[in-house]
Amino acid sequence: MQFQVKIGLVPLRRDVTARPGAFNWERAEARCAQSVSYIKKYFTDETLSFVDLEGINDVGVLYSEKDVDAVVNRFKEENVDAVFLINGNFGNEEVAGMVAKALGKPVLLWGPQDDVFEPDGTRYTDSQCGLFGTSRMLQRMNIPFSYIENCHIEDPVFAEGLLKFAGVACAVKNFTGMRIAQVGCRPKPFCSVICNESELMEKFDIRLIPINLAVAQDKYNRILETRKDELAAGAAKLRQMYQLDAASDAAAEKIYAFVLLYQEIFEEYKVAAISAECWSAMRVLVGALPCAAYAILADMGYIIGCESDVHAVMTQVLLKSLTLGKKLPFLGEFTTRHPTDRNVELLWHCGPFAYSLHKEDTPCKIVNMQEWFQVKDGHYTVARIDQDHGDYSIAVCACDSAEGPYTNGTYLWGKFNNLSNVERKLIEGPYIHHMSEIEGDFVEHIREFCKYVPGLHFDYID
Numbered sequence: 125m126q127f128q129v130k131i132g133l134v135p136l137r138r139d140v141t142a143r144p145g146a147f148n149w150e151r152a153e154a155r156c157a158q159s160v161s162y163i164k165k166y167f168t169d170e171t172l173s174f175v176d177l178e179g180i181n182d183v184g185v186l187y188s189e190k191d192v193d194a195v196v197n198r199f200k201e202e203n204v205d206a207v208f209l210i211n212g213n214f215g216n217e218e219v220a221g222m223v224a225k226a227l228g229k230p231v232l233l234w235g236p237q238d239d240v241f242e243p244d245g246t247r248y249t250d251s252q253c254g255l256f257g258t259s260r261m262l263q264r265m266n267i268p269f270s271y272i273e274n275c276h277i278e279d280p281v282f283a284e285g286l287l288k289f290a291g292v293a294c295a296v297k298n299f300t301g302m303r304i305a306q307v308g309c310r311p312k313p314f315c316s317v318i319c320n321e322s323e324l325m326e327k328f329d330i331r332l333i334p335i336n337l338a339v340a341q342d343k344y345n346r347i348l349e350t351r352k353d354e355l356a357a358g359a360a361k362l363r364q365m366y367q368l369d370a371a372s373d374a375a376a377e378k379i380y381a382f383v384l385l386y387q388e389i390f391e392e393y394k395v396a397a398i399s400a401e402c403w404s405a406m407r408v409l410v411g412a413l414p415c416a417a418y419a420i421l422a423d424m425g426y427i428i429g430c431e432s433d434v435h436a437v438m439t440q441v442l443l444k445s446l447t448l449g450k451k452l453p454f455l456g457e458f459t460t461r462h463p464t465d466r467n468v469e470l471l472w473h474c475g476p477f478a479y480s481l482h483k484e485d486t487p488c489k490i491v492n493m494q495e496w497f498q499v500k501d502g503h504y505t506v507a508r509i510d511q512d513h514g515d516y517s518i519a520v521c522a523c524d525s526a527e528g529p530y531t532n533g534t535y536l537w538g539k540f541n542n543l544s545n546v547e548r549k550l551i552e553g554p555y556i557h558h559m560s561e562i563e564g565d566f567v568e569h570i571r572e573f574c575k576y577v578p579g580l581h582f583d584y585i586d
């Protein structure tokens with residue numbers, strides 16, 4: 125996956141022959157320059173960069189159709205991931221629509237709030253007025269877009285809106301055309317994780333790359349024979365991080381061999397994520413379980429989904445991308461209600477969560493080659509992509525961490541606004557209990573993401 129996002133900045137002004145009042149050229153161009161400079165200064169970092177219109181014309185502002193091709197060509201050469209339309213005054217809905225349509229990338233629309241009202245009644249910019257016109261043009265051209273409400277660029281709502289859009293653009297970039305390695309087939313009783321490989325390719329250009337378990341077994345055995353020093357170092361790392369039971373301690377090198385195995389698969393097959401058979405086949409094939417290795421790999425930046433659940437893997441790629449790779453998703457399935465609070469649910473899995481997610485000052489164990497720990501406190505977005513009869517949707521809700529009984533595996537007790545509604549949705553479908561979680565509030569991010577992925581419906585659960 126790629127978490128670097130490049131956004132093409134398109135400052136706009138009205139193309140008029142005279143310059144009275146709200147169509148004043150100089151003020152519009154000055155506001156455009158100030159906006160572009162501010163964005164590049166305060167938002168450029170290791171994950172986010174920008175391409176402006178400097179040199180396209182004398183003012184670096186788009187106002188005429190004659191410059192549209194040059195803007196489009198620059199953005200294509202720079203391989204931008206998204207377009208940001210900025211109204212310096214009323215803007216220009218015609219050229220805005222032409223650029224957005226030609227690029228076919230996610231689009232963000234905003235204009236700075238007007239702040240000059242002369243004693244004689246003169247206004248110079250009317251940026252908000254232009255937002256209404258530009259948004260209608262985008263609608264007529266069937267161009268999906270996001271927008272930041274008309275505000276001053278220093279307002280918190282601007283930063284929140286721009287960073288949310290950057291995450292959405294990152295998710296669109298990583299989701300469409302994704303390659304997922306499928307290691308083995310699903311466990312026999314898990315009919316609930318069936319997916320349609322053909323539909324995923326047709327609808328989202330998502331490709332499953334099958335990896336035969338015999339191939340995985342051969343790679344794994346070769347690693348055991350030829351990479352003993354790395355395995356010893358990895359085993360020492362596990363013993364330092366966790367309290368290991370006797371069986372896990374004896375198998376520490378074999379557990380870490382899964383880390384090296386899946387790293388090889390990621391590199392060799394050039395995939396964004398892996399959906400893997402785990403608890404039934406691997407113990408038979410190699411005499412070990414990969415659960416704790418998944419945790420190590422997650423902290424290295426890799427996504428591996430349990431129990432051959434391709435839809436869960438897709439969801440985790442989406443969630444991680446929304447954070448520009450800065451936070452880690454986990455697969456905490458709905459398992460059991462809290463014994464006394466009807467709105468608290470155990471979000472649990474047998475032991476694959478990233479080690480960095482554990483709650484401080486609580487024990488971290490590996491028992492039977494599977495992690496045991498509680499996830500740290502916080503607010504979590506909960507989501508799952510699934511399908512029924514070719515219709516794909518994503519269920520989205522949120523929870524806050526809560527106190528609950530100690531249990532095995534990796535887990536979070538999550539308090540929901542109305543757990544009965546969530547349970548009913550999971551029972552009536554088209555979803556299963558394998559939900560994915562990530563720390564933070566990304567409900568609206570996912571709503572925006574669905575604008576740019578035709579065929580994926582946003583399904584909010586209160």
